[in-house]
Amino acid sequence: MPTTLLRIALPTPLYRSFDYLCPSDCLVDHQLPQVGCRVRVPFGRQELVGIIIAHIASSDSDVPFDKLKPIYECLDDTAIISDELLHLANWLSAYYHYPLGETLSVMLPSPINQGKPTAKTCTFWQLIDGIDDITAQQKLPKNAKKQWQTFHALKDNPPSLSDAQIKELGINKAQLTALQDKGLIHARTDDGQLKNPKKPTLQSTPLTLNDEQQTVFLGIKTAMDERQYRGILLNGITGSGKTEVYLHAMWHALALGKQVLVLVPEIGLTPQTKARFSSRFNANICVLHSGMNDGERLQGWQDCRSGFAQIIIGTRSSVLYPFDNLGLIIIDESHDSSYKQQDHLRYHACDVALWRGYQAGIPVLLGTATPSLEQLKLAQDGKLSEYKLIKRAGNAKSATMQLIDIKQGTRSVIQANGQEQNTLLCKSSIWHIKNRLANGEQVLIFLNRRGYAPILMCDGCGWQADCPNCDAHLTLHKYPTNQLKCHHCGFCTHTPSTCPECNSQNLLDLGLGTSKLGEQLHAIFGNPQTTPQTYPIWQIDKDTMRKKGAWEAMYDRILTGEPAILVGTQMIAKGHHFPNVTLVVVVDADLGFLSPDFRSPEHTAQRIIQVAGRAGRADKTGDVLIQTRQPDNPLLITLIKHGYLAFAQILLKERQLLGLPPFTHAALIRAESPHQERTRTAISDITKRLPNLPNLAKSGMIDAPMNKKNNRYHSQLLLLAKDRKTLHTVLSEHWQDMLALPSTKGIKLSLDIDPMGW
Structure with missing residues (x-):
């Protein structure tokens, strides 16, 4: 019987997976660890944490058996990466031509990538049995307002409140400690295993939809009832009541026992979005964004995966999370360019959401007052169902x-x-x-x-305050301190009182x-x-x-x-x-x-x-x-x-006449290095490597719009293809060869599919 090996995706820039042996002391219940489990493995002189992506026979490995290494340990008893999530990772890796191991790393919270336990011990605070208002009056001073606030919060939310809920209510550790020292409350911990969530209920009565809104809602409802994918472009003027359509669709999904994912373009929109949803629904709402710490993100990841989170509000990375029973995806302000990731895995959250919706057989709603040209083209081609809201809700009139x-x-x-x-x-x-x-x-x-002004200039000699690290002017910031800052690399220096070139005091701040x-x-x-x-x-x-x-x-x-x-x-x-x-x-x-x-x-x-x-x-x-x-x-x-x-x-x-997206499909190859000539040589060699095809246009080597950034030079090559298949076929056949060219050694190369600009 052939030996079975573990095929593992590791967070390396290499476009391949790696095969390892599984020693008997790493078996789980006398079986091989499941696909989707994490393992710790030797990799050169390092130890890395990877994901098992397959079990293979030793005869299927391209590495001789005597060269195979055993894994050090299996970190999970059961798979933490579902087949659905692994399928998503494979699609992302293939479409964006990004290594699978690093794709999985982008999709997972840092503690999971570091090999830390996925189950987090949670602390819950509750009143000690028998404690009532009379007992509290005997132990709490009347003027201890914050302690009374904490006491009533715990009393009004039986049986207990978690650390996260305590933080959300604005209660700090000092208030909890004070009540604990007085014998009014105590803390308990558990292993973080989440119980089944409560059934969502309505907090307030929904507004009546007008005819336009009702038509959109029925389209979404039908797709949910029939468990069918449907990409919907909700093209509604500002103030036309798009949010009320969201709320009606969300309630229908919640009533079916489904989770709802709502994407917003910026962190600043999450508080008001959560407040709006909380006022309508009594449901478990999870907020996800880059401003959270590692522990909060891990907890959110677990809540989404377990189904405890019923409504998920997040920025673009939330679309990569695991979900237990997702029923609806809503992308608010779907035209916004911030949905496009600009480094590492350069995905677009709208495209990923549509793909996930298609795979799960659920509707995906793209709401905006100003659709992108790509979204309008998809609607014209029949790939998105377009609904329009042209009347402002209620009695409001357009400005x-x-x-x-x-x-x-x-x-x-x-x-x-x-x-x-x-x-x-x-x-x-x-x-x-x-x-x-x-x-x-x-x-x-x-x-x-x-900032205060984008340019600081000497009126005597023409000197300008430029960033020493970038091809950019320094922006003048007067408050709270008088400084010059680069908005590209972060360089910062004090604003001079006289010109560094001619000592003139006639320094002008230009622009606004x-x-x-x-x-x-x-x-x-x-x-x-x-x-x-x-x-x-x-x-x-x-x-x-x-x-x-x-x-x-x-x-x-x-x-x-x-x-x-x-x-x-x-x-x-x-x-x-x-x-x-x-x-x-x-x-x-x-x-x-x-x-x-x-x-x-x-x-x-x-x-x-x-x-x-x-x-x-x-x-x-x-x-x-x-x-x-x-x-x-x-x-x-x-x-x-x-x-x-x-x-x-x-x-x-205009775009059609010029052969620009959305009528063509683009990819941008960029080389980055401290040496300008090396980046130019690398891009020139890549250009020569690519085939000349009738449906593929190549820009040739050009310097990036900002050639020098953070003391590194950038050159690039733009590819435009009339059809998507041609573009991806060329990249699939040649991208890894480009990475192996002698002139690209020591050069950071990146590939951006569907770039937002060049």
């Missing part, structure tokens, strides 16, 4: 959009004290802002550039960031010395929302409805509901239309429509002012007068 020509007139304001204040806002915009604030409403001002704009707005609207009525200016971007909980606190403040000005980047442009925002000002609409990136007009239009959708979402009318130096730009005029879909159709025709 009125107006172009403001900022070439006309001055962009400065004379203050009450007679001083002149420069600003990029024109007089018309300032007049509208003042009116809205005077009416007790909020104003959102959008500028997609953080959210910080400078906030400073200008404060001078006009927030300075009591220059204006009789002051209003708060809230700056919302990655710089100001860096601390944990900062965004949640800001969002709560916005919801108070206090008259204020919100200044922010795309962080506040999408998905948020600000009931008292009635005016949106887009400071500079021209930047995206002047970019060399062929996708930039599409992304710019999406941001304009998304941020415009924040205005007038309740019962108040909204206005949108779009400042531009090109009021006669035909694309901009089409967007304002005829809407995003008309704008998108123009871009689709």
